[in-house]
Amino acid sequence: MMIDPxxxxxxxxxxxxxxxxxxxxxxxxxxxxxxxxxxxxMMITGALAGFGAAYSxxxxxxxxxxxxxxxxxxxxxxxxxxxxxxxxxxxxGLALTLFGLGLAAMLGKPFEGVRxxxxxxxxxxxxxxxxxxxxxVPLVWWFLNRTRSGLILRAVGENHEAAHALGYNIRLTRxxxxxxxxxxxxxxxxxxxxxxxxxxxxxxTAGAGWIALAIVVFSNxxxxxxxxxxxxxxxxxxxxxxxxxAGVAVPVQLLSMAPYLATIIVLVAISARQKFSRRAxxxxxxxxxxxxxxxx
Amino acid sequence: MIQxxxxxxxxxxxxxxxxxxxxxxxxxxxxxxFATMGHNPVAAIRTIFWDPLFGMASxxxxxxxxxxxxxxxxxxxxLAIGFRxxxxxxxxxxxxxxxxxxxxxxxxxxxxxxAWWLFPAMVAAxxxxxxxxxxIPALLRNWFGxxxxxxxxxxxxxxxxxxAWMAFGPMRNPQGMGFPGSRNLQQYPSASNPExxxxxxxxxxxxxxxxxxxxxxxxxxxxxxxxxxxxxxxxPRAARFAGVRPAVLVAFCLGLSGALAGxxxxxxxxxxxxxxxxxxGVGYGFTAIIVAFLGRLHPVGILLAGxxxxxxxxxxxxxxxxxxxxxxxxxxFQGMLLFFxxxxxxxxxxxxxxxxTA
Numbered sequence: 283m284m285i286d287p288x289x290x291x292x293x294x295x296x297x298x299x300x301x302x303x304x305x306x307x308x309x310x311x312x313x314x315x316x317x318x319x320x321x322x323x324m325m326i327t328g329a330l331a332g333f334g335a336a337y338s339x340x341x342x343x344x345x346x347x348x349x350x351x352x353x354x355x356x357x358x359x360x361x362x363x364x365x366x367x368x369x370x371x372x373x374x375g376l377a378l379t380l381f382g383l384g385l386a387a388m389l390g391k392p393f394e395g396v397r398x399x400x401x402x403x404x405x406x407x408x409x410x411x412x413x414x415x416x417x418x419v420p421l422v423w424w425f426l427n428r429t430r431s432g433l434i435l436r437a438v439g440e441n442h443e444a445a446h447a448l449g450y451n452i453r454l455t456r457x458x459x460x461x462x463x464x465x466x467x468x469x470x471x472x473x474x475x476x477x478x479x480x481x482x483x484x485x486x487t488a489g490a491g492w493i494a495l496a497i498v499v500f501s502n503x504x505x506x507x508x509x510x511x512x513x514x515x516x517x518x519x520x521x522x523x524x525x526x527x528a529g530v531a532v533p534v535q536l537l538s539m540a541p542y543l544a545t546i547i548v549l550v551a552i553s554a555r556q557k558f559s560r561r562a563x564x565x566x567x568x569x570x571x572x573x574x575x576x577x578x
Numbered sequence: 579m580i581q582x583x584x585x586x587x588x589x590x591x592x593x594x595x596x597x598x599x600x601x602x603x604x605x606x607x608x609x610x611x612f613a614t615m616g617h618n619p620v621a622a623i624r625t626i627f628w629d630p631l632f633g634m635a636s637x638x639x640x641x642x643x644x645x646x647x648x649x650x651x652x653x654x655x656x657l658a659i660g661f662r663x664x665x666x667x668x669x670x671x672x673x674x675x676x677x678x679x680x681x682x683x684x685x686x687x688x689x690x691x692x693a694w695w696l697f698p699a700m701v702a703a704x705x706x707x708x709x710x711x712x713x714i715p716a717l718l719r720n721w722f723g724x725x726x727x728x729x730x731x732x733x734x735x736x737x738x739x740x741x742a743w744m745a746f747g748p749m750r751n752p753q754g755m756g757f758p759g760s761r762n763l764q765q766y767p768s769a770s771n772p773e774x775x776x777x778x779x780x781x782x783x784x785x786x787x788x789x790x791x792x793x794x795x796x797x798x799x800x801x802x803x804x805x806x807x808x809x810x811x812x813x814p815r816a817a818r819f820a821g822v823r824p825a826v827l828v829a830f831c832l833g834l835s836g837a838l839a840g841x842x843x844x845x846x847x848x849x850x851x852x853x854x855x856x857x858x859g860v861g862y863g864f865t866a867i868i869v870a871f872l873g874r875l876h877p878v879g880i881l882l883a884g885x886x887x888x889x890x891x892x893x894x895x896x897x898x899x900x901x902x903x904x905x906x907x908x909x910x911f912q913g914m915l916l917f918f919x920x921x922x923x924x925x926x927x928x929x930x931x932x933x934x935t936a
Contacts, residue, residue, distance in 0.1 A: 369923055535743035
């Protein structure tokens, strides 16, 4: 079996794009101190909304725009629960995932069995959205590390009491971050339905949102780390598909476990490094997962 | 201007009132949703919540209530203990699948042996399978600090693929004419989990669920381990000074909830489901999370919440048949319920006062 490295790399880029978008979005959310476990729910919402819009209008790019809006819109349910009603973030994120999966399955019925409109290839015959994802990596890095807004966002995530005392609006900052995370997850989900599978099927994100959450941990909360994690994941996926196609004597069901097992292994390796490394371990934001309630 | 003032202790009145409010709000919001889809909202809500119990087809659907509630209650009882301690096992679905596989494996390996001890051995294997699958995230968290949330969830997808592999490979029925899926355990007397009292739907899983409710109530309110769990959840630092070892709690909570989920899977595969297929996991593990929260992580609450969510399953099926509501509307309903519950929960933890401006 011949494997052409360039074609494998192109496949890898495609396979990693949904995770890259979702994980970059979640990175910003977590840097603002919010743990949104609803990524899977926002991705499936984007996958359906994007596919529906692309199919109805015949314009795939419009599909991605609608997917971003839909992802951001549904993320506001989580935002309302955690930022206004001060509900537990883990439970609220789970609720968003369960609700999103159900809602998409319910509203997606009319779109089953139809095909997405074809997308014009971008520069170097690589999909435009793949390019957009690659551009987002330095953009997110630049925003977080080189802009005043990024600094405020990180302050809010690192120590919300201090940021509040300095006069920053915790709730507004976090709402904006959650909306951005929702939009990015929506685009990531839409990439699966519009550009990869070209169809809508129930539950088609198949855990990609959860893998994105693990990638954020893997990245140690940095944008370049997210890219590395997404590529690692994409590599495992492509390899697994190649082995399936080559007819290796391992049942297909076992091969298709590879991305999930790889995620666990990577998560364990990185957690162990953060736990045992002599230099101060983790880059996790200080206020991650805790709600803020101003008493004054 | 209104102001939220944190309460010293959670309000007992609102603890009970919020789940009821959440159910009511879900009915209203769900009705509105069905109305936008062109269905009569009142009829839809009546079909889901009333007809399965008192409607025309209630003779068929009433026994289904216990069949559906048993796995939910069994799984949620275990999950609630972990949630109390801040240990998030959200992979119960995977532990359920693994319990079904390991339990069924015992029966399939010994087929066609008939012996009184076969079913108890299967239950033990189901408990062990679920326990082992729950211990993976526990050990990875204790040894390496890996998030039990993500690991347990990833293992759901792994378990689903193991189930598919079993159904198409090692466990495929040799007399099944090539169709995927194992032998049907309902037709294997020593291994089957039959209805114990005709017409009630009660099988051994229902007995186990009732036992789980009692046992977890005893654990949480009468046993020192339960006190440690509650202490670790409310004041982790204080709990550590009191001699609570977090690693022990992580292993205990994930192991116990895994074992209970595994048992639920075994009772299902030996009873209502009958065989190992690639669709053995039907989402009970995820719905049980909602049951645990709706039941306020309290055994009695979980019992009631389990029955209510079982009702939404049955009512949802009925509404699908009679009104043509989409199958996934039940899932939407359950998701909404959790949203409203988490929202209204504000009232148990905060007082709402008018802000006095000078």
